[in-house]
Amino acid sequence: xxxxxxxxxxxxxxxxxxxxxxxxxxxxxxxxxxxxxxxxxxxxxxxxxxxxxxxxxxxxxxxxxxxxxxxxxxxxx
Numbered sequence: 883x884x885x886x887x888x889x890x891x892x893x894x895x896x897x898x899x900x901x902x903x904x905x906x907x908x909x910x911x912x913x914x915x916x917x918x919x920x921x922x923x924x925x926x927x928x929x930x931x932x933x934x935x936x937x938x939x940x941x942x943x944x945x946x947x948x949x950x951x952x953x954x955x956x957x958x959x
Contacts, residue, residue: 906931
């Protein structure tokens, strides 16, 4: 599963979601959905803009964590 760490990066940069939305050029609502993980996809252009504004890498925002179900299926749990 992919976990969105946008809130952590925003806090590190002392930036509010509204400010990031204005700089990136997407709605506050859509950015909020991204922050809370309620999206199924992210455009590379959006990710690029977020990273440019926050001066970070995509890996600072996105984190892969193995699901418990996947772990059990592979016999690692």
